Amino acid sequence: MDFSFSEEQTLLRNTVQSFLQDKYDFDTRSKISKSADGWSREIWAQFAELGLLAAPFAEELGGLGGSAIETMIVMEEFGRNLVIEPFVETVVLAGGFLQEAGTDAQKEAHIPSLIGGETVWTFAYAEPQGRYNLADLVTTAKKDGDGYVINGYKCVVLGAPWADKLIVSARTSGGQRDADGVSLFIVDKNAAGVSTRDYPTVDGRRASEITFENVKVGADAVIGSIGKALPLIEKITDRAIASLSAEAIGGMKMLNDATVEYCKTRKQFGVPIGKFQVLQHRMVDMFMAYEQSVSMTYMVTLKLDEDDAERCKAASGAKVQIGKAGRYVGQQAVQLHGGMGMTDELNVGHYFKRLTMIDTQFGNVDHHLNRYSNAA
């Protein structure tokens, strides 16, 4: 039993930390978020240079052979700095699908440019009727010669405005919510028949609604086995959940530190408000919520390669914990900062908004309580 980080892991954290301190302070982040593109291709290129985009890939693919722990470290630091760039979408999700289930040809074709930062990816899975159910798909892919023709609609595809390539879930057989019959395809965002409408999200990012109209893809676009992709999707989205958990603890830590500091300096009634016991206990509860979230983040990170049921319980358990803790810490950080906590100018509201959206992403507390309860 050992919860310490290796020297290499500590070095990785220090590298990410000092890079973000230099290049990604809150003002810079706000400017990036409000810019026309809404993200920084330059920062992305620097992530590639630092090797962050290569971290979780096997060495024979040009990666650094890192484990889920390296991803956790990167995501925790990204959470502390409210990084907008699509690391989860490109590296954890698309990279995860390619590495886990891609053919050798797909890996060779796609992973080097992903690691190099030249190609940005995202995962188009959600549909308006489907809510958080990954199998509830109206989008279809029909066999057409050697390839497939995709028709359908995907909603709130995060990072899609920046993406070159999409991984799209679609039904190749079965009923609308059947576990069987779900397949994954690589689709060029500029392929004929793909149309996108972009918009900003409340947490300072961008997303798209995507329509697929008779989009033709070849047989080489299929990831994994036709009709059998649901377990793969569950596995890779659980990795994304572990990443979001790490991002969330980074955000919570920032809010807790900022709140304690503020309550030590903000004076009302002649004393720092941190002297009031009712606020002290509130901050202790925030601290405990954070610590419990750190524990769940470690647990899910270490269990990502366990069998499906075990992994699923760890991921859903972590998602419930960070959903509840993120809400509590976010709300109380705003409350204890008073009016300042409500402003766009101070970073507190931005962490609160991101934590709130992390709860929505890949299913909220209610969804994961059900998933946890149903996991054998």
Place this chain on the structure above:
Amino acid sequence: MDMSFSAEDIAFREEVRTFIADNYPRDVINSRSRGDMSRDDIMAWHKILAKKGWVAPHWPTEIGGTDWTISQRYIWNEECARAETTPLLPFGLSMVGPVIYTYGNDEQKKRFLPGIYNGTEWWCQGYSEPGAGSDLASLKTKAVREGDHYIINGQKTWTTLAQFADWIFCLARTDASAKIQEGISFFLIDMKTPGIEVRPIITMDGAHEVNEVYLDNVKVPVENLIGEENKGWTYAKFLLGNERSGIAGVARSKKAIERLRKIAASELVDGQPLIGDNEFVRKISEVEIDLSALEVTELRTLAAESRGQGPGPESSILKVKGTEIQQRITELTMEAVGNYAFVYAPHGEAEGGNAFVPGPEYAKGASQNYFNMRKTSIYGGSNEIQHNIIAKMVLGL
């Protein structure tokens, strides 16, 4: 004890409902929230009600009050919420208006009450300062008497809709040597006076609702002082008591729950309506039960008030519970819309009013409303301060 409505009440409800249906300018006012509306749109309904004589039901009858019974006031609020009319701004009607007719002199009443009543003059509130929030009495804005004027210097903050205001009612320190509550005075200041600068504060939901107001050597005529110099804290507290009793928002919350149920009926979970999800419905029921309790608590408070008691410190219950319920409803509404909670809906024309906003109409701004409503447990005396008031004034701790 009787909680039923009389035949007169039922007739009154019919009259009010018909009036709103016939007169509410729905074609003019179609914005999602007040933060997105123009000045004229915000005031349109106020002016219609002023003409009808219903804009200030709680004022004394000789200056425009309606002398409605508790039941009638309750019915009026219900019907306005049911029709989703724009809420009337409280700054004139519920805040400075009562201060002026209670503590102002005849000239002040004649000068200011008609403008407040008719909605021709817009008021904002100069209370909070960067260093004086929960501890309002520690305010530092200074007023110095010079001949027939005061010279006022300082900074106010969180000033709601000051960008539209004609007048600001303002607390300033006139005696720095007195105990902190005893050196404060209450001023009425023309926003056009040289030396006043309004700077916007954008909140985390992207709205421009609040402002900073800077006062730099602002000359205020002596006749704009309310009551006596250094007695401003008495008037300020009177105003805060009135502010609190209007803050429960029961009727609006009822409407918001009705809306939430409709959203939950449209949203699907595994092909079934969300409203069929037992866990989610229980959460709606829980907040609805809290609201039922608050509704009766508010009626009990109003009944006590109509017998000439209060509003006492118990009205802090209305503020705490009312805002907790409002926050919970917006939280559940955000949960209900699922993935579309991510969508940012721009505010008004300035932010690109015609920008693409995906998802069903009811989902628009769902999480922004949730973020915005976090302010309610901070403003009007934070909920922690309300707990202190009850602990001290009611429980005697």
